[in-house]
Amino acid sequence: MKTLAVALLNMCLLLAVMNARADLTIEITKGMDNPTAIAVVPFAWQGGGAAPEDVAQVIESDMLRSGQFAPVARTDMLGLPSTQAEVFYRDWRALDTEYLLIGKASPQPNKGMRLDYELFDVLRQTRVFSGFESGPASDARMLAHRVADKIYGHLTGVRGAFATRLLYVSVVRGGAGNKDYYRLTMSDSDGARPIVLLESREPLLAPAWAPDALQIAYVSFETGRPAIFRQDLATGKREQLTNFKGLNSAPAWSPDGKTMAMVLSKDGNPDIYLMDLATRQLTNITRNYAIETEPAWMPDGKALLFTSDRGGKPQIYRYELATGATKRITFEGTYNARARVAQDGRNVVLVHQKEGSFNIALLDLVTNRLQILTATQLDESPSIAPNGSMVLYATKSGDRGILAAVSVDGGAKFRLPSREGDVREPAWSPYLSAK
Amino acid sequence: MNTSSSIYSKPVTPRIILRPALASVLLHALLLVFLTFNWMDSTPDVITVKPQPMVINARLVAASELKPKPKPAPPKAAPKPKAKPVAKPKPKPVAKPKPKPVAKPKPKPAAKPAPKPAPTPAEPEQPRLTQQELAALTRADLARAVAQEESAAAAAATSAEMAASYAALIQQTVINYWSRPPSARNGMETLLSIQLIPTGEVVSVTVIKGSGNSAFDQSAVNAVKKAGSFPELQNLPAREFEKTFRRLSLLFRPEDLRY
Amino acid sequence: MVTLSERQIARYNLFKPALRNVPMKHVSVAGKLVTLLLSAAFLVACSGSSTKEDEEAAAAAAAAAAAAKAAQEAAAAASASSASASAADAETQRLMETAAAYGNVFYFAYDSSNLTPEAITALDAHIAALNTNNNSVRLEGHTDERGTREYNLALGERRSNTVRDYMILNGITAYRIESISYGEERPIAYGSGETNWAQNRRVELVVVSN
Numbered sequence: 001m002k003t004l005a006v007a008l009l010n011m012c013l014l015l016a017v018m019n020a021r022a023d024l025t026i027e028i029t030k031g032m033d034n035p036t037a038i039a040v041v042p043f044a045w046q047g048g049g050a051a052p053e054d055v056a057q058v059i060e061s062d063m064l065r066s067g068q069f070a071p072v073a074r075t076d077m078l079g080l081p082s083t084q085a086e087v088f089y090r091d092w093r094a095l096d097t098e099y100l101l102i103g104k105a106s107p108q109p110n111k112g113m114r115l116d117y118e119l120f121d122v123l124r125q126t127r128v129f130s131g132f133e134s135g136p137a138s139d140a141r142m143l144a145h146r147v148a149d150k151i152y153g154h155l156t157g158v159r160g161a162f163a164t165r166l167l168y169v170s171v172v173r174g175g176a177g178n179k180d181y182y183r184l185t186m187s188d189s190d191g192a193r194p195i196v197l198l199e200s201r202e203p204l205l206a207p208a209w210a211p212d213a214l215q216i217a218y219v220s221f222e223t224g225r226p227a228i229f230r231q232d233l234a235t236g237k238r239e240q241l242t243n244f245k246g247l248n249s250a251p252a253w254s255p256d257g258k259t260m261a262m263v264l265s266k267d268g269n270p271d272i273y274l275m276d277l278a279t280r281q282l283t284n285i286t287r288n289y290a291i292e293t294e295p296a297w298m299p300d301g302k303a304l305l306f307t308s309d310r311g312g313k314p315q316i317y318r319y320e321l322a323t324g325a326t327k328r329i330t331f332e333g334t335y336n337a338r339a340r341v342a343q344d345g346r347n348v349v350l351v352h353q354k355e356g357s358f359n360i361a362l363l364d365l366v367t368n369r370l371q372i373l374t375a376t377q378l379d380e381s382p383s384i385a386p387n388g389s390m391v392l393y394a395t396k397s398g399d400r401g402i403l404a405a406v407s408v409d410g411g412a413k414f415r416l417p418s419r420e421g422d423v424r425e426p427a428w429s430p431y432l433s434a435k
Numbered sequence: 436m437n438t439s440s441s442i443y444s445k446p447v448t449p450r451i452i453l454r455p456a457l458a459s460v461l462l463h464a465l466l467l468v469f470l471t472f473n474w475m476d477s478t479p480d481v482i483t484v485k486p487q488p489m490v491i492n493a494r495l496v497a498a499s500e501l502k503p504k505p506k507p508a509p510p511k512a513a514p515k516p517k518a519k520p521v522a523k524p525k526p527k528p529v530a531k532p533k534p535k536p537v538a539k540p541k542p543k544p545a546a547k548p549a550p551k552p553a554p555t556p557a558e559p560e561q562p563r564l565t566q567q568e569l570a571a572l573t574r575a576d577l578a579r580a581v582a583q584e585e586s587a588a589a590a591a592a593t594s595a596e597m598a599a600s601y602a603a604l605i606q607q608t609v610i611n612y613w614s615r616p617p618s619a620r621n622g623m624e625t626l627l628s629i630q631l632i633p634t635g636e637v638v639s640v641t642v643i644k645g646s647g648n649s650a651f652d653q654s655a656v657n658a659v660k661k662a663g664s665f666p667e668l669q670n671l672p673a674r675e676f677e678k679t680f681r682r683l684s685l686l687f688r689p690e691d692l693r694y
Numbered sequence: 695m696v697t698l699s700e701r702q703i704a705r706y707n708l709f710k711p712a713l714r715n716v717p718m719k720h721v722s723v724a725g726k727l728v729t730l731l732l733s734a735a736f737l738v739a740c741s742g743s744s745t746k747e748d749e750e751a752a753a754a755a756a757a758a759a760a761a762a763k764a765a766q767e768a769a770a771a772a773s774a775s776s777a778s779a780s781a782a783d784a785e786t787q788r789l790m791e792t793a794a795a796y797g798n799v800f801y802f803a804y805d806s807s808n809l810t811p812e813a814i815t816a817l818d819a820h821i822a823a824l825n826t827n828n829n830s831v832r833l834e835g836h837t838d839e840r841g842t843r844e845y846n847l848a849l850g851e852r853r854s855n856t857v858r859d860y861m862i863l864n865g866i867t868a869y870r871i872e873s874i875s876y877g878e879e880r881p882i883a884y885g886s887g888e889t890n891w892a893q894n895r896r897v898e899l900v901v902v903s904n
Contacts, residue, residue, distance in 0.1 A: 004458055023684075024598065024602060024679050024680070024683040024684065025683070025684040025685075025686055026602050026605055026606045026609075026683065026684070026685050026686070027606070027686045027688060028606060028609050028610055028613060028655075028658075028685055028686065028687045028688070029688055029689060029690045029691070030610050030613075030689065030690065030691045031610055031613035031614060031615050031658070031689065031691075032569070032570070032610065032611050032612070032613065032614065033614050033615050034614045036616070036617055068617050068693075069617075155617045155618070156617040156618055156694075157617075157618045157620075157694075158694055173884075203876065203879035203880065205843055205844075205877075205879065206843070206844060221876070221879075224874075225874055226847065226874075226875075246851065246873070247847055247848065247851055247875065249844055249847055250844045263844065263848070265848070265851060270848040270851070291845065291848040291849070291852070293844045293845055293847070293848050294842065294844045294845065307842070307844075307845055309845075314841075314842075314845055335841065337841065337842045337845050338842040338844065338845070351841075351842050353841075358840060358841065377886075378839065378840065378886065380841075380842050380843065381842070381843065388694075389693055389694070396886065399884060399885050399886075407693055408693055409691060409692060409693040411693070424843075425843065
């Protein structure tokens with residue numbers, strides 16, 4: 001009996017050992033993305049003469065700048081279809097294209113233009129999406145950006161932000177002993193079609209968009225002292241909002257457009273004030289002897305982020321409007337300032353200094369993880385796209401100030417075309433239309 | 436002869452001997468149970484390999500820098516001549532320096548060379564390798580790294596260390612082949628079960644739990660299929676292979692995406 | 695027959711000595727290397743900051759030396775011309791020229807709004823000159839380009855306020871002083887590097903005659 005028991009036990013052990021398996025689960029949390037290959041075929045112009053604008057080029061550049069798409073070169077294209085009947089999928093499969101965009105541009109009455117487009121899945125050989133955009137022919141580039149937004153939105157699931165505008169300040173030096181020229185400029189999101197909104201011999205800074213994208217605010221030294229102005233984009237009408245002693249700076253529109261946060265030092269040291277735009281009543285929200293500046297609204301309008309050096313060096317703090325509670329939210333690095341919040345309320349871009357160089361960093365408010373996005377030395381003024389995908393910022397290239405952009409995952413980078421003089425203080429507009 | 440006393444004379448009444456019979460049946464039953472029962476659910480020995488947090492800062496490797504090293508130096512991005520096709524990459528419309536992190540896992544604490552500085556954004560264009568070439572380079576590197584560490588401490592490695600080391604190799608290989616679709620989002624999860632044979636070849640891939648996004652699931656399956664095989668597993672002792680790598684799970688859950 | 699467990703034990707004993715040695719060796723080498731790298735980085739970082747301070751000290755010392763030399767020459771010239779004018783006018787003249795000799799720019803250290811001893815000496819001269827008349831002054835604060843623009847506006851104001859407070863403390867009435875900050879918007883020296891930055895960290899005193 002004992003032998004039997006022993007034999008039984010050994011058999012059990014043997015079988016258990018033989019069958020026991022370490023259960024291995026390997027987590028894959030990163031990848032090496034290939035940008036999606038897309039062919040944007042030049043749109044066929046239905047009118048007479050040459051097309052007023054190469055809309056396909058605008059769309060192609062938008063897709064390329066996002067870093068997530070790799071457009072096929074036109075010289076590689078084997079055909080230039082503009083209707084579904086003209087599409088031969090094997091021509092596009094030969095180029096390893098995944099998606100194909102074709103279209104037509106046609107003139108409309110009253111100097112209008114209409115873009116019709118169709119998007120095809122080359123591997124599945126089906127049309128996946130189509131639509132049209134119409135508007136004034138002089139706005140052809142913006143129509144093209146809207147098409148790019150639709151394509152980007154359909155393929156990534158995220159609304160495109162190509163049909164948006166930028167504000168920035170361009171400075172041309174006046175030469176030895178002369179004052180510089182400051183120009184507040186507005187352009188398309190790719191830097192095209194710059195329009196000078198204001199020119200001054202005194203400094204201009206801190207341009208800010210109203211949430212409806214119809215008004216802007218900025219700081220101008222034209223009165224001899226820094227003052228906050230607001231300007232209507234359609235009419236050009238300006239209004240000086242503040243004229244206090246000391247600093248009047250850093251205007252920030254609330255998400256509902258009714259309140260302007262600003263920095264005033266009229267009471268002795270720079271503090272954040274909220275101005276009701278209807279009544280002009282002021283409320284001080286940071287009574288503190290330190291420097292408080294650079295307010296930024298959270299997208300729900302219930303809290304503000306701001307920079308304060310109450311702890312010695314500039315760090316980012318958060319103020320809750322309902323309770324008045326203030327708490328610090330940045331703890332890494334020696335200097336954290338000028339926060340801007342993405343529409344998702346979770347990603348915050350800011351200027352971060354660590355060991356000497358000033359970089360743009362992304363702070364995730366949920367995980368508290370800080371990720372440095374740039375590798376140059378003197379980066380400042382980050383502004384985040386309304387879809388949260390890219391960050392525009394000012395930096396230096398040699399001695400010149402330039403604008404550059406980086407995606408929030410750090411993968412895609414591009415520089416805006418260089419202009420005369422120094423370019424600085426970019427501000428990315430909100431979406432220009434409701435959808 | 437006395438026939439009455441011979442054992443062959445009397446008819447023998449067959450008698451079932453209870454205890455040995457019972458024991459025999461029980462043993463056979465137990466045998467069947469042990470052979471067929473799925474032990475995986477009950478063993479607590481689960482190894483979840485997460486990506487190593489410490490990663491060497493990688494430098495974009497220019498194709499011109501790749502020369503064969505004469506000695507088995509510490510792992511650098513310099514594969515053997517026959518392992519890499521140094522072809523000029525396809526000219527892309529705008530050559531932008533997009534640093535692809537070539538992360539190397541550290542299965543054991545070993546002295547590695549100081550990290551190389553990351554590239555500055557204003558660099559002139561460097562010849563860019565296709566994903567295939569880069570993946571092949573990384574695999575060659577990893578294979579050599581694992582082989583060296585193996586030879587240095589082959590017999591001494593505990594089973595867990597070995598498993599972790601080869602798991603990290605599989606992980607990094609799959610990472611290099613995983614291209615996510617534009618609709619992928621951080622936090623999406625797809626669980627695959629793959630079956631390997633001792634040569635390292637993947638013989639089956641199945642989706643156990645999908646993410647709800649078919650393009651995302653397909654990209655995970657494609658990553659494993661493109662990887663194809665992990666020949667380095669041939670160096671594993673058979674027992675280790677059977678225990679851990681015959682059938683394993685891959686959980687695809689991106690954390691590095693833009694959205 | 696040898697049971698399975700005994701076989702296992704035998705194999706483990708065979709490999710135990712090797713198991714003990716090899717991982718240890720790797721750790722000690724790695725540990726030494728890490729320590730070496732960290733101490734090297736630490737030394738580099740320390741030496742880096744001291745160089746900056748040396749540069750700033752050198753720049754400030756050079757400015758002070760030049761100002762002192764100019765003051766000496768001016769004082770010599772002033773005393774020569776005072777003989778021909780009345781005593782009071784001569785005194786005023788002397789004070790104005792002394793103040794002018796010091797220059798109307800006061801420099802600051804990085805990220806600081808504290809007055810340096812050189813700045814205090816120069817300010818004293820200006821205060822003395824201002825006490826002889828009813829002029830107003832405009833103090834314009836500036837910073838170097840590092841850091842964000844709005845924070846630098848505030849930092850520039852802190853600097854000009856420090857100068858203003860010192861003047862008020864020494865008898866100049868508050869309504870005669872206007873304190874403005876230009877932040878990093880109006881640099882004297884364009885370009886990066888400490889030589890440029892040191893010239894931009896300043897408060898400029900502009901006399902507005904009444």
